[in-house]
Amino acid sequence: xxxxxxxxxxxxxxMRVRYTPGPLHExxxxxxxxxxxxxxxxxxxxxxxxxxxxxxxxxxxxxRPSSRLVLLKELDERGFVFYTNxxxxxxxxxxxxPSVSACFPWFAMARQxxxxxxxxxxxxEAAEAYWRTRPRESQLGAxxxxxxxxxxxxxxxxxxxxxxxxxxxxxxxxxxxxxxxxYRIVPGEVEFWQGQPGRLHDRxxxxxxxxxxxxxxxxx
Numbered sequence: 260x261x262x263x264x265x266x267x268x269x270x271x272x273x274m275r276v277r278y279t280p281g282p283l284h285e286x287x288x289x290x291x292x293x294x295x296x297x298x299x300x301x302x303x304x305x306x307x308x309x310x311x312x313x314x315x316x317x318x319x320x321x322x323r324p325s326s327r328l329v330l331l332k333e334l335d336e337r338g339f340v341f342y343t344n345x346x347x348x349x350x351x352x353x354x355x356x357p358s359v360s361a362c363f364p365w366f367a368m369a370r371q372x373x374x375x376x377x378x379x380x381x382x383x384e385a386a387e388a389y390w391r392t393r394p395r396e397s398q399l400g401a402x403x404x405x406x407x408x409x410x411x412x413x414x415x416x417x418x419x420x421x422x423x424x425x426x427x428x429x430x431x432x433x434x435x436x437x438x439x440x441x442y443r444i445v446p447g448e449v450e451f452w453q454g455q456p457g458r459l460h461d462r463x464x465x466x467x468x469x470x471x472x473x474x475x476x477x478x479x
């Protein structure tokens with residue numbers, strides 16, 4: 260093994276952060292995971308975290324997991340909504356197996372929220388309404404990209420974008436592509452993790468039951 264590789268391993272082993280935030284007590288947590296999530300999201304926004312609505316979405320296809328960062332765009336009592344090309348890898352895997360996991364990694368606050376549930380397509384009219392709020396360049400990009408499919412090079416992608424820009428004249432509305440929409444993650448379990456000294460982290464888990472949400476503390 261190269262000496263530099265050994266040094267890198269030693270550096271990784273020594274990387275530690277001592278978490279010193281306040282504890283997460285059951286009596287201070289909301290009865291609903293959606294309310295608790297909104298509280299934590301508001302705190303992340305107030306703290307100036309970059310893209311606090313970004314989360315890691317994990318899906319499963321052909322028995323193999325895959326993950327990527329996506330952006331949370333809507334949240335209500337039904338679930339967590341994100342948008343994507345419906346021909347993308349994530350969308351194809353959701354069609355085959357709707358079970359997904361998501362993780363919001365708010366490292367700067369020593370917090371993370373992990374949820375597990377089922378992803379379902381949202382209503383077309385809801386996708387249409389969100390599409391109209393997107394920046395024009397993002398709309399054109401969605402038309403130019405056949406997401407997750409191979410392409411020869413970046414020049415080819417830019418050539419496709421130029422074709423789309425010519426197709427949709429400046430000032431005209433860009434319609435929603437036929438292969439674009441949204442998904443709602445309907446959670447069955449939501450865990451709130453708060454880092455603590457000595458790795459005795461706080462973990463409060465909400466699990467859906469026939470009578471609503473049951474909350475319990477998990478060992479770190």
